[in-house]
Amino acid sequence: MKKYLLFAIGIIFSLQVLAQTGLKIGGQAPAFTAQDNSGKTVDLKSLLKSHKAVVLFFYRGQWCPYCNKQIKELQDSLQLLTAKGAYVIGVTPETGENINETIDKTHASFSIIQDKGYKIMKAYDVNYTVNDAMFAKLKSFGIDLEKNNGNTDHVLPVPATYVIDRSGKIIFVHFDKDYTKRASVSSVLNALN
Secondary structure: OHHHHHHHHHHHHHHHOOOOOOOOOOOEOOOOEEEEOOOOEEEHHHHHHHOOEEEEEEOOOOOOHHHHHHHHHHHHOHHHHHHOOEEEEEEEOOOHHHHHHHHHHHOOOOEEEEOHHHHHHHHOOOEEEOOHHHHHHHHHOOOOHHHHHOOOOOEEEOOOEEEEEOOOEEEEEEOOOOOOOOOOHHHHHHHHO
16 A cells, blocks of 8 residues: 555656756756765865766655665665765755754765755756645655755755766766656666776
């Protein structure tokens, strides 16, 4: 029953994000500077000077089992990714407290950024606003976006993944409005070859 419920929610979420297209392979990645969960300044341009690539992914929150699975897989393969010269960054609308919950659940040791004001999500065209009916449905399942994100905007990202090369060019994109479908670690590793 729970599986069918998640599937139904997935269809409704997919219908809400029809306008979002994300960025495309070959495009220039928008630069950004933000503080990560450990207080470190994360600057895309600086990272690309010291790393072969950046793996940038967007996730909805610690309440999302698909997000946690993806983050766990990235963490489990982090040595493989860093061996190829990649720096991994997660971006979420969640508060720092909820980012800490994500870290507790997944043991993530890479940078995670709370995207206050959705500047990064907007730059990568992954942001959308959950409508009132979906917000109420999520709340009925114990998922309170206002509490999790620390605001009343109801904004979430399409869970997209980008690989950005040293020149700032996007060399890999996984953008699927079906939040259950995520970039595999093997596809990210292939992009880093």
